[in-house]
Amino acid sequence: QAIYGSVRPLTVYITAPRQSGSPFEIFVCNLPWQVDDSWLEKLFSAHGEVVDARVVYYERRGGTRRSRGFGFVTMATEEQSYYAINSLNKQVLEGRTLRVKVSRESPQQGY
Template sequence: MSIYVGNLSYEVTQEDLSTIFSEYGAVKRVQLPTDRETGRMRGFGFVEMETDAQEAAAIEALDGAEWMGRDLRVNKAKPREDNRGGGRSSFSERY
């Protein structure tokens, strides 16, 4: 499972996010999505930590905290929904 981190400054780096989350445990991975058109960061990211307990501690401590001039939104990431189609079943499901 990973942690969603919203309302990030557009100046934040993966290293910045890793540093702040490492205060609560071992950070396995940090992902900062960028806009396909502009290459600019989209203002949110994802952090994976070593254990669920470390994730819970980071969420508890950082949700609503001010960092880099912004109030962070930090919670468990929801599974990504499949947005590939127009609501129809896939070819393999129909045949």
């Protein structure tokens, strides 16, 4: 059951490794607002070894943080990354349809 009335598509991207043997990064969007780093890690760990999972936040007045509705997950191998993408893309989480893809750009470049 959705906590919020609106539904946004979630997109996840995997980046190519920065160097040989590097982990692979996935971009996930349309995350429910209540999803945090540990929830994101648990979601993806069912599909392989999670090296890192982080939700992107912005600071609000008064020092509070709010999710921007997207995040990044780094899997241990390319195979696990693609397995996670194929398994989770377009799945509904808390009433929101996740979009999960290979991250093509670094998080600093406008996600």
